Structures are given as C-alpha cells and as structure tokens.
Amino acid sequence: MSTDAVIVGGGVAGLTAATYTARAGVDTTVVTDGESTLARNAHLENVLGFPRGVNARTFLELCVEGAQEAGAAFTEGRVARVEPTADGFAVETADGTSFTADAVVAASWSDASYLADIDGVGFLDRGSKTFIDADETGRTGMDGLYAAGRLAEQPHQTIICAGHGATAALALIHDADIPYYHDWVTPEGYFTERGRDVPPGCVEIPADERRDREARANERMREAFEEPQPDGPTMHPSVVAAREDDGEH
Template sequence: MRDVCIVGGGVAGLAASIFTARAGLDTLVVDGGESILARNASLENYPGYPDGIDARRYLQLSREQARNAGATFELGHVTRIEAIDDTDLEQGFILETDGGEPLEARRVIAASWSDSEYLVPLDVGRLQRGSKHYVSVDDGGRTAVDGIYAAGRLANEPHQSIVAAGHGAKVGLAVIHDSDANFYHDWVAPEGYFTGRDRDVPPGCEEIDDDERLERDEQARARMLEAFSEPLDEQPTMHPSVAETDTEN
C-alpha cells in the first residue's frame, strides 16, 4: 500500500508529490496526461523565469523533479475511490483505474481539475457551480473524509500556475503532518547553521559545506542548460471545443 496517491499530474499534483516524496512518503502520481497547463502557449507569470517558459517544458521539468524526489508515476485515469473499511478510514482507500490493477493508498490527494466523478462514492462534499464541480476543503486541503484531500482548481483555488503550485505544496505539507512523518521544513542549510549553535540538525533538514554547495549549483546549471538547449517540438493543446470545431470542418 502506498503512503499517498495523487490523482492528477498537473501543477498542483506535481508540487504536492515533490513535498510528500521528499518527506519520505511512498508517493504515486496517477497522471492522465491532460494538464490544463498544456493548453498554455507561454507561461509568463511564474517567478524565476524572467522571459517566461514554455508550459510543456515547465511540466517536463516538474515531473523530473518529482521523480528525483522519489515519486513514481502511472499513466491512466482513476475511475472510482472507496474506503477499504468504511468504519476505519485509517485502513486506506482503493483506487480503481481505467486500465491497470486497483491501487491502494493510505491517503489520496485529488488534483484532477477536469474530472472528479471518481470522488462521488466518498461523499467528500462536491459543490457544483455552473458546469464545474469543486470540493470543499479546509486550509490544508482536507475534505470531509479523513485521508482524502483536494488541491488546486479542484479545491476552488485560482487557476494561475503559481497559485496551483503553492496550494499543492500546502496540501502536501498537510499530508506530511497528518501522516506523522519525521519531517521538519525541508531546508538545506550551510554548514554550521544548526551545529554551530550546538543544535542537532532537525529532521528534514541538512547542512552542506561549500564544496557540496558549489557541486550542487554546477549540477543544477548544467541540467538547466541542457533542458533549454533545444526548442520543444510539442505544441499547445487546443481547447476541446475548438478541436471539435476543427474536426467538424
């Protein structure tokens, strides 16, 4: 059984997976390959990219970062989630998919903006507004069902990527807290930051010397140069209604 299964491989789901995986939780992302961000032509309001970044390149790098943190991915769609034992939700949940074997996880983060029908059996508190459904959550993304969380647009957060990423990270932290993982706040400090004050290095933190810092910086720069060395062949995904019109014509 996984510690956490994240339904949706968009910005919110990826951010959550980076946090939970770095905290040592066994994290699986079920990715339908349909992130709304893939419809974006150029992502230009995300901090750290002064001239913007191709949205598909951003998603590729975010998936790579999640994998580097220890998260694993499965391509597919979750069609139904139900509790293993309705009388004891700590036993976890069964997730049925459209192709593979059922999955089991102690906690589930729903981060699939365009689809939430799979949550209906759990009565998590879906709210309909026009043609869209949202899930009612608390400040940590917790729903009315213990062990089920929602992140990003599905939790009625604004659609901008930086907001979705921030909310996904916040929900990931809530999952970490609720799981009793031995985790502090994910901080890489210079050598002596804690030990120089006669303190133990807290869980989830580390101290690195200057040689290690320079080595990590060199590795990061090399990876970014490689990632941006060639233009992407991928094109933005058109809105379904436009695609349908083009097909009809």
C-alpha cells in the same frame, strides 16, 4: 500495489504535492491521465523565476522530472474509484490497476467523479464546474483524503495551484505524524554551530557539495533550454472540433 500516498493528477498541483511528500519520505505514486491543462498555454509568463516566461511544456517536463528525482513513481491511468478501507484507501483505475494507500490527494482537474460515493466528501457546483469542498489546507471531510489545486476551487493560475499542492502535501505529512520541520537544504553549520540538531526534513551540506549541486543544476537547466520545445501548445478541444467542422464544409 501498496503505497503511502496516491496523487491523482499530473498537473502542477499534483506534481508539487508529490515532490513534497516524496522528499518527506512518503512512498508516493502519481496517477496521470493524459496531459495537464497547462500544456494549452502558448507561453507561461506569470511564474516566479522566469522573467521572460517559459515554455509551458518545458516547465511541465521539469516539474515531472523534479517529482521523479524526489522519489515519486508515476503510472498512467484514469482513476475510476476511490474507496475508504480500514487501513486507508483502495484506488482503482479504469483499466483495472489497483492500489492501496494510506492517503490520497485529489488534484485531477476537472474530474472528481471517482470520489462521489465517499461519505463526508462534499462537492461544490459552480455553473458547469464541480469542485471538492476542502479547507484552505486541502483537507476534506474524510480523514486522509485531500484536494489540491483547481479541483479544490483554487484560482486557475499555475503558481497558486502549485502552492496549494504543497500546502495539501504538508497537511498530509503533518497528519501522518512524520517528524518534519521544514524542507530546507542549509549550509553546513547553520543549525549545528548554534548548538542545535538538524531538524527533521532539513539537511546541512558542506561548501563543496553545495558547489557540486549548483553545477549539476546549472548543467540541467542548460540542457532543458538549449533547444526550442518541439511540440506546440494543445488547442482547446472545442476549437479543434469547430475547425474540423469548418474544414468539412
């Protein structure tokens, strides 16, 4: 399977990166392996826009939906190998599914073993944790390979990792020489009535379309929050194991 960008990891960093790349016209595939660590949160209370917090699973589901709406494709699997090629990268999962991609964004906390054999990629050991050595934009020592979120040694906070996913995506877009200004949806005339062409990445919409988009967004939010989330948070594996041991004695 061929794609422009493979995003490894379906947490907030990977999902945000995928949303930005897909909206910029980059053919994007997200490879996910199980649920995000965010699903362990009992209640997510420190992200903008939710003054009383939000159920972490509901938040994740909406993030996935947003990336899909932007055009990103999703596939399940654990990435086992990433290998540089003359044209980009070969990506292979543990079950043998393979991709070719121009670029890769690694956002797979806490596994980076699939990058171990790539020259130019540095690793930082911090106690029991291993991070990818990347600059503030997410660029690594290998052209076309980016790291985002916690794997890039960003703080273990949802909004920071999401923001870094966007930063890494913008670095990828810039490096790909894609015409791009900002990802903005503006009212009709915002640029054109100042004698400017609408910049790449931006769009002007008339008032009736703005109202329609708002109505559809409001309806989707009502649906998302109409009923309580049926699944609770995922407990840390070590606590689960300890509880099981206690139950055996």
